[in-house]
Each structure stands twice: as structure tokens, then as C-alpha cells.
Amino acid sequence: MPKNNHPVVILVQPQMGENIGAVARAMGNFGLSELRLAAPRDGWPNPKAVEMAAGAESIITNATIYPDFMAAMHDVHLAYATTARPRDMEKRVVEPRTAMAEITGHSASGNKVALVFGPERTGLANEDITLCDTLITIPTSEENRSLNIAQSAVLIGYEWLCAQSDVMQVTRELPDIAPQEEWHGLFSQLEGYLDAADYFRVVHKKQVMWQNLQNMLLRSRLSAQEVRTFRGMLRALWERRLGEKS
Amino acid sequence: MPKNNHPVVILVQPQMGENIGAVARAMGNFGLSELRLAAPRDGWPNPKAVEMAAGAESIITNATIYPDFMAAMHDVHLAYATTARPRDMEKRVVEPRTAMAEITGHSASGNKVALVFGPERTGLANEDITLCDTLITIPTSEENRSLNIAQSAVLIGYEWLCAQSDVMQVTRELPDIAPQEEWHGLFSQLEGYLDAADYFRVVHKKQVMWQNLQNMLLRSRLSAQEVRTFRGMLRALWERRLGEKS
Numbered sequence: 458m459p460k461n462n463h464p465v466v467i468l469v470q471p472q473m474g475e476n477i478g479a480v481a482r483a484m485g486n487f488g489l490s491e492l493r494l495a496a497p498r499d500g501w502p503n504p505k506a507v508e509m510a511a512g513a514e515s516i517i518t519n520a521t522i523y524p525d526f527m528a529a530m531h532d533v534h535l536a537y538a539t540t541a542r543p544r545d546m547e548k549r550v551v552e553p554r555t556a557m558a559e560i561t562g563h564s565a566s567g568n569k570v571a572l573v574f575g576p577e578r579t580g581l582a583n584e585d586i587t588l589c590d591t592l593i594t595i596p597t598s599e600e601n602r603s604l605n606i607a608q609s610a611v612l613i614g615y616e617w618l619c620a621q622s623d624v625m626q627v628t629r630e631l632p633d634i635a636p637q638e639e640w641h642g643l644f645s646q647l648e649g650y651l652d653a654a655d656y657f658r659v660v661h662k663k664q665v666m667w668q669n670l671q672n673m674l675l676r677s678r679l680s681a682q683e684v685r686t687f688r689g690m691l692r693a694l695w696e697r698r699l700g701e702k703s
Numbered sequence: 704m705p706k707n708n709h710p711v712v713i714l715v716q717p718q719m720g721e722n723i724g725a726v727a728r729a730m731g732n733f734g735l736s737e738l739r740l741a742a743p744r745d746g747w748p749n750p751k752a753v754e755m756a757a758g759a760e761s762i763i764t765n766a767t768i769y770p771d772f773m774a775a776m777h778d779v780h781l782a783y784a785t786t787a788r789p790r791d792m793e794k795r796v797v798e799p800r801t802a803m804a805e806i807t808g809h810s811a812s813g814n815k816v817a818l819v820f821g822p823e824r825t826g827l828a829n830e831d832i833t834l835c836d837t838l839i840t841i842p843t844s845e846e847n848r849s850l851n852i853a854q855s856a857v858l859i860g861y862e863w864l865c866a867q868s869d870v871m872q873v874t875r876e877l878p879d880i881a882p883q884e885e886w887h888g889l890f891s892q893l894e895g896y897l898d899a900a901d902y903f904r905v906v907h908k909k910q911v912m913w914q915n916l917q918n919m920l921l922r923s924r925l926s927a928q929e930v931r932t933f934r935g936m937l938r939a940l941w942e943r944r945l946g947e948k949s
Contacts, residue, residue, distance in 0.1 A: 547926075608732070
């Protein structure tokens with residue numbers, strides 16, 4: 458997907474410069490770059506927006522200003538508006554994850570998509586919502602539903618990035634988990650020590666006790682090198698014990 | 704799952720009261736309630752934390768204070784630490800979504816899980832990370848990797864709530880989409896009007912033109928009532944046209 462077909466973010470009548478900056482920061486964190494402001498309350502440029510952008514200053518300096526929401530939407534094919542409160546309107550409402558899966562598809566098909574946020578205090582007016590195709594509502598706990606625009610932008614941006622399948626590669630499982638034969642060697646050694654130490658005492662309980670021990674150790678998912686380290690440690694313990702006895 | 708087995712959030716040496724408050728707010732938004740502070744830099748209580756909590760003040764007033772991270776972990780079975788930078792340590796690293804799926808399972812099994820955040824400036828010290836089982840890294844764009852603790856807490860809380868499958872029910876598809884027979888009635892009516900108006904002109908092009916028109920209209924996903932409204936509108940248009948001709 459060409460970068461210039463990422464969704465654009467449109468802030469409708471944004472009030473505080475700090476919030477514009479926080480939105481830009483979230484955009485930068487999650488790979489969005491085009492910001493449009495429709496009738497920002499305090500005019501433009503706004504130094505507080507630059508201050509809060511924290512690494513995303515270029516998004517602020519490249520932001521484009523429009524006299525109203527409709528003008529900011531001139532080339533947009535599909536608009537998704539984030540709304541806090543439910544609206545009594547015949548609009549689809551989806552969660553951020555669903556929205557971003559859809560938007561990824563729309564963008565890949567060459568459609569320009571807008572992510573729309575309303576004024577901080579009031580949210581979008583109904584006539585602005587009418588211009589939008591779909592509403593995004595972020596799931597929250599029933600008791601504390603209020604998210605500010607900075608929080609919302611972080612979540613929307615994050616879900617956008619997550620929906621770009623090629624970037625979800627930060628997971629790192631432990632490398633180089635020891636193969637079973639390494640464990641077998643460790644277990645033989647340990648069982649020998651424990652038998653010699655009469656650890657299991659009651660013969661008919663040994664099987665369960667020994668299984669439990671092996672399971673505990675296996676859960677550590679040691680690497681082959683770590684198994685060897687562990688065996689060295691066991692040997693050291695065992696030989697000291699012999700030394701004490703002698 | 705009993706509420707008191709939700710994960711606890713542990714802030715290790717948190718620096719700014721505002722950030723403690725922002726974390727509490729995010730916890731409240733996403734259904735987490737137990738906050739522990741290990742050695743907060745500016746002491747406790749901290750009025751700035753209450754100010755920023757925005758509806759989650761009870762999380763601040765019920766927060767418990769510990770002299771160090773180990774003390775705050777006394778009853779924790781499994782700890783997941785959110786870290787920004789990759790660590791040169793043999794720890795599993797997972798994304799928030801994977802982490803929260805795992806933690807939901809651990810919590811349901813009766814294990815107490817901690818979500819751990821380090822000091823704002825430096826992040827967790829290596830000896831604190833050693834106490835944690837798994838690291839959570841939030842995927843970001845390569846160019847802007849820096850997330851503050853408030854942003855991280857929002858994302859972690861959100862993924863926790865999303866992992867509680869019974870709450871992801873904010874989606875609302877349009878209710879009452881008109882059944883095909885309603886559409887058939889509309890299309891018959893409209894085709895009659897258009898034929899009568901000689902709209903299609905070139906006979907062999909009619910099929911494609913008419914299909915395109917129907918597809919356009921179907922995409923609107925009207926309800927049965929809306930189809931009737933639309934038909935009334937068409938009828939009004941058509942009858943006015945006749946009136947003009949006469």
C-alpha cells in the first residue's frame with residue numbers, strides 16, 4: 458500500500474493545542490502521517506501543539522487547515538468517526554479492531570479513508586456525523602466510559618498499526634529451547650542423584666513425585682546451554698554433598 | 704472470574720503524580736482497580752495523582768504503597784512487564800494482545816497476575832525485570848517508538864478489556880435490513896419509471912447500466928421502512944415529472 462494512501466486524521470474544531478499535539482504524537486507512534494484540522498478554535502499555527510508532539514513535530518508542521526469539516530473531507534471516500542456516546546442515528550457502529558480491518562481493505566483498494574475526531578468538550582455535531590459512514594466506539598468499562606481525545610487517538614492508531622499484518626512481529630519466543638535429549642540427560646543425572654540420596658523414600662510414590670519434578674523443570678523452557686549449566690550446578694551440589702558426608 | 708482476581712497494576716518508582724493519575728484513569732476506563740506503588744518518588748498521597756484520575760479517584764485513594772518492587776510482588780504469581788526498549792535478557796516478549804489472552808487464562812485459574820510499569824525516565828532496572836515472567840512490547844512505527852506511561856497504560860488496559868470476551872459487544876450492525884422482496888418491489892417500480900423515461904436509450908447497454916444502478920442502491924443497506932420511504936420519494940419525483948410534461 459503506498460504510504461500516501463494511509464488514512465488521514467481529521468480533527469473537527471479541535472480546542473486545545475496540547476490535544477492536537479498528543480494526537481500527532483499518537484499518529485507518529487503508529488505510522489499515520491496526514492493530519493487535517495477543520496476550524497481549530499485557537500487558530501494556527503499553535504506552539505502548544507508542537508510542544509506536545511514529542512517526535513512527531515513534522516506531522517504538526519505539515520498539517521493542513523480547512524474552514525470546516527466538509528472542506529476537510531473533499532477528497533475522502535469513506536469516513537470513520539470516533540464517538541464516545543451512542544448516537545440515535547442510523548449509522549453502523551463498530552469497534553476499533555473491526556474498523557481498522559475494514560479500513561485496511563478500503564485503503565488497499567485505493568479509497569481515501571478519514572479517521573474523524575470531534576471537539577473535545579462536545580464531540581461531533583450530528584450534522585458532521587451525517588457525513589461519516591461508520592462510527593467507531595471504543596469498548597470501556599461501564600463505570601468509567603470517558604476517554605479523552607489523546608487516549609482515543611492512541612487506541613485508534615494502535616489498532617491501525619496492528620491491522621497492518623506485516624508489522625506485528627515484535628513477539629519473541631525464547632530461542633533455542635533445549636531438545637528432549639538434552640532434558641533426558643539432565644533427568645537421568647538428577648534421578649541418579651535423588652535415588653542415591655534416598656529422596657523418594659516411599660517406592661510407590663516415586664513415579665508421581667518424579668513426574669511432578671520433571672514437569673516443573675520442563676516448564677522453565679531452558680535452552681540447551683542452560684540445561685548444561687543446570688547440570689553443572691546439580692553436579693556441584695551433589696559432589697559437595699558427598700564431600701560433606703565423607 | 705471474581706473481580707478481586709483481576710490483574711493488579713504495579714508502578715515501580717513512579718516519578719510524576721500526573722502519570723500515576725493517568726494510569727489510574729486508564730485502569731478505571733478498562734475495568735482494572737487494584738493499583739500498587741513501589742517507592743513513589745514524590746511520596747504519598749500525591750494531589751496531582753488525584754487531579755489526573757478523572758473519575759478513577761477511588762483507585763488512587765485505595766492504592767497501596769510498598770517500599771520496593773519485591774514487596775509489591777509478595778502475593779503475585781506471574782508478572783508481565785511493559786518495556787519500551789528491547790532487553791538483552793532471556794525473557795519471553797509478547798505483544799499486548801497475546802499477553803492479555805494469557806493473563807485472562809492465568810487469572811481465571813486463580814493466579815494473581817501483575818502488570819508492571821517502570822519509572823518514566825529510565826524504565827525498569829534489570830534486577831526488577833528479572834522478577835518478571837514475560838515482557839510486553841507494544842508495536843509501534845519504527846520512526847516513533849517512544850510511548851509515555853499514560854499511553855502504554857491505555858493500550859494495556861484496553862487489551863485487557865478486549866480479552867474479556869463478554870464485553871466486546873459494542874458493535875451494532877444496522878438493524879432490520881430490507882429483505883430482497885422489498886428491494887424487488889423498489890427495483891420494479893424504478894425500472895418501470897426509467898423505461899418509461901427512456902433513460903436507458905441504447906438497448907444493448909441497458910443490462911449493465913441497470914445492474915450498476917441496482918448495486919449502488921443495494922449497498923445503502925436500507926431497512927424495509929427506508930425502502931418504502933425511498934419508493935415514496937421516487938413516486939413523488941416521477942409524478943412531478945409527469946406533471947411537468949403535461
